[in-house]
Amino acid sequence: MVPNDAKREPTFAGAAVEFVDVGFMAGDRSLLSGLNFAIQSGEALVLLGRSGSGKTTTMKLINRLLTPTSGSVRVQGKITTEWDVIQLRRQIGYVIQETGLFPHFTIERNVGLVPSLQNWQPKRIKARVHELLDLVGLEPAQFADRYPNQLSGGQRQRVGVARALAADPPILLMDEPFGALDPITRLELQQEFRRLQQELGKTVVFVTHDIQEAFVLASRIGLMQDGRLVVLETPEEFLRSSEPEAQTFLKTLRTLDSVRSKE
Numbered sequence: 001m002v003p004n005d006a007k008r009e010p011t012f013a014g015a016a017v018e019f020v021d022v023g024f025m026a027g028d029r030s031l032l033s034g035l036n037f038a039i040q041s042g043e044a045l046v047l048l049g050r051s052g053s054g055k056t057t058t059m060k061l062i063n064r065l066l067t068p069t070s071g072s073v074r075v076q077g078k079i080t081t082e083w084d085v086i087q088l089r090r091q092i093g094y095v096i097q098e099t100g101l102f103p104h105f106t107i108e109r110n111v112g113l114v115p116s117l118q119n120w121q122p123k124r125i126k127a128r129v130h131e132l133l134d135l136v137g138l139e140p141a142q143f144a145d146r147y148p149n150q151l152s153g154g155q156r157q158r159v160g161v162a163r164a165l166a167a168d169p170p171i172l173l174m175d176e177p178f179g180a181l182d183p184i185t186r187l188e189l190q191q192e193f194r195r196l197q198q199e200l201g202k203t204v205v206f207v208t209h210d211i212q213e214a215f216v217l218a219s220r221i222g223l224m225q226d227g228r229l230v231v232l233e234t235p236e237e238f239l240r241s242s243e244p245e246a247q248t249f250l251k252t253l254r255t256l257d258s259v260r261s262k263e
């Protein structure tokens, strides 16, 4: 049998990530189908969609927490199943809502975890950790020796971002990382993260169900519905989209505006 990915050549040369005819089934249930898109290097793609639309499942196909049941996902031109999984994940930082910090490790040790697994010299790890804490706005002298439970939720998320950046992976996956934060801290982190992403030139895939967050962060918005990608456009184009699900999301922005104008 001809493997599915051999039937079709990738359409976008040089993409950081590419989905070619991707489908994903769990048992006999189709969770994703017909995914064809590329994420260019340095792009911030926000996957937007209702709860259960398939955003997280799509993201997990990139770092091979899942593998497609049809089609293929390529990272830097190579099909995920052809990568050595450790090498693949070295290319990809991963930030999730619950940060996954180790509670019994200091912030310094948490952030330096991946470099230490890669056998960096302790001096180099320390310098890198301090550089990263500075980068995400946490004073190293104040925070390096603390434990995760001695930080606020927003500070922990900053540590989560620092940790994902530690070994300088070209790609970052972020699954609702700011979801549990208060709205002010959340906006602050979104804006800072957008600046950071542009400065560092990372390729970012960011999952959210919050359209406002999508507009702050995205160079393109990918709207998912029932396991399909129904829109893939810049925020400016998205605002003019006539696609029904895009309209539904845009209405929530307008509702917010009209509530504000009545205040």
Ligand SMILES: Nc1ncnc2c1ncn2[C@@H]1O[C@H](COP(=O)(O)OP(=O)(O)OP(=O)(O)O)[C@@H](O)[C@H]1O
Pocket (backbone or CB within 6 Å): 026, 031, 049, 050, 051, 052, 053, 054, 055, 056, 057, 058, 209
């Ligand atoms: N391993 C699995 N087996 C069966 N169904 C699953 C599995 N993983 C996810 N699903 C289902 O697939 C659908 C998509 O889930 P997914 O987590 O990708 O959605 P999502 O858009 O990220 O949602 P949310 O915003 O709520 O996190 C959901 O209906 C979910 O219940």
